[in-house]
Amino acid sequence: NAGVMQNPRHLVRRRGQEARLRCSPMKGHSHVYWYRQLPEEGLKFMVYLQKENIIDESGMPKERFSAEFPKEGPSILRIQQVVRGDSAAYFCASSPPSGGFLTDTQYFGPGTRLTVL
Amino acid sequence: AQTVTQSQPEMSVQEAETVTLSCTYDTSENNYYLFWYKQPPSRQMILVIRQEAYKQQNATENRFSVNFQKAAKSFSLKISDSQLGDTAMYFCAFMKQGPRRGQGGSEKLVFGKGTKLTVNP
Numbered sequence: 001n002a003g004v005m006q007n008p009r010h011l012v013r014r015r016g017q018e019a020r021l022r023c024s025p026m027k028g029h030s031h032v033y034w035y036r037q038l039p040e041e042g043l044k045f046m047v048y049l050q051k052e053n054i055i056d057e058s059g060m061p062k063e064r065f066s067a068e069f070p071k072e073g074p075s076i077l078r079i080q081q082v083v084r085g086d087s088a089a090y091f092c093a094s095s096p097p098s099g100g101f102l103t104d105t106q107y108f109g110p111g112t113r114l115t116v117l
Numbered sequence: 118a119q120t121v122t123q124s125q126p127e128m129s130v131q132e133a134e135t136v137t138l139s140c141t142y143d144t145s146e147n148n149y150y151l152f153w154y155k156q157p158p159s160r161q162m163i164l165v166i167r168q169e170a171y172k173q174q175n176a177t178e179n180r181f182s183v184n185f186q187k188a189a190k191s192f193s194l195k196i197s198d199s200q201l202g203d204t205a206m207y208f209c210a211f212m213k214q215g216p217r218r219g220q221g222g223s224e225k226l227v228f229g230k231g232t233k234l235t236v237n238p
Contacts, residue, residue, distance in 0.1 A: 033225065042121075042208050042228035043162070056225065089160060095223045106223060108162035 002027065004094050004109035005074075012115045019079040019086070021112045025094030031055075032075040033106060034067060037089040049075060082116045089113050119144045119211050123229035130199045131237050137184075138194045138232045140209030148214040151185065151192045152226070157205040165207070168192065170214075199236045206231045 005024040013019050025032050030051050035043040048056040049069035060067065064082075069075040079086055093106035120143045130136035142151070153165040168176045168185050175183050180200075184193045196203055209229040 031223070035226070035228075040230075042210075042230045043226070044228070045225040048225060059225070091162060093162075093226075105164075106226065110159070110161050113160075 004029075004092055004107050006090075006092050006109035006112050008112060009110060010113045010115070012117065013082050014117050015083055016081050019082050019114055019116075021077040021079075021090050021092075021114070022074040023077070023092030023094075023109060024074040025092075026096075026107055029094035029096050029107075031095045031097075032069050033093045033095075034075075034077050035091045035093065037091060037111070039088070043091060046077075079114075082114075084116050087114055087116045119146070119213065119227045121209050121211050121227055121229035123207075123209055123232050125232045126230075127233045127235070129235040129237055130196075132199055132201060134199055135195060135197045136199055136234065138196075138207050138209075138234065140192045140194070140229060142190050142192065142209070142211050144190070144211065144213070146213045150212045150214065151183075152210040152212070153181070153183070153192075153194045154208045154210060154228075155203075155205045156208065156231070157202075162208075166194065196234075201236050201238060204234060204236045206233050 007022050032049045034046040036046055037043045045059040047060045047067045052071055064080045066078045089111045091111045092109045095106050122141045124139055149170045151168045155163045155165050166176050166178045166181050168183055175185050180197045182195045208231045211227045212224050
């Protein structure tokens with residue numbers, strides 16, 4: 001069973017460009033979480049999505065950042081007009097449906113390292 | 118809002134010895150989970166150990182064990198017989214136990230800033 005997949009692993013963008021980060025959850029998982037890790041910091045929650053729904057976006061910056069998890073295909077974290085401060089590692093995690101009950105288990109992908117020049 | 122504090126930015130230990138990493142947290146929740154994650158140089162986040170707040174017994178996973186003090190809001194990680202492969206960043210994390218949702222899922226993780234552990238040969 002393949003784990004959580006993220007691509008690209010490394011992404012370089014110039015200021016003002018757009019960055020698209022993709023996350024494919026583990027097979028059968030329908031819940032996706034995005035976290036950002038700034039240099040020398042812990043991970044910080046950004047957004048939680050289910051298929052076609054944003055459940056919690058309390059950690060997402062209000063401007064330039066958006067996320068989606070369509071019915072088909074991977075979850076996408078999109079950053080428009082990137083700035084140097086967006087340089088960070090972006091991690092995706094997924095959790096299983098768990099039969100309607102809450103689960104505490106999140107499985108992490110390897111992360112995407114975004115560098116803004 | 119919950120906060121997680123790791124007061125030791127860096128630690129080192131000799132191979133085969135024991136080391137304890139500290140973590141404190143602040144919450145008004147009564148039901149929650151606590152975790153230790155390991156992040157080696159590959160940057161992959163690896164779950165080391167988890168603890169449910171309602172359980173008084175401390176969790177153990179092979180060489181890894183925790184000292185969970187709910188009243189003091191403390192959750193330290195002990196690594197016994199340290200190995201070179203234990204060299205990594207270690208993050209303490211908190212997750213509240215939210216209300217039941219019909220579609221499952223989990224709550225967000227709140228992480229500390231991490232402790233860089235180096236195991237010396």
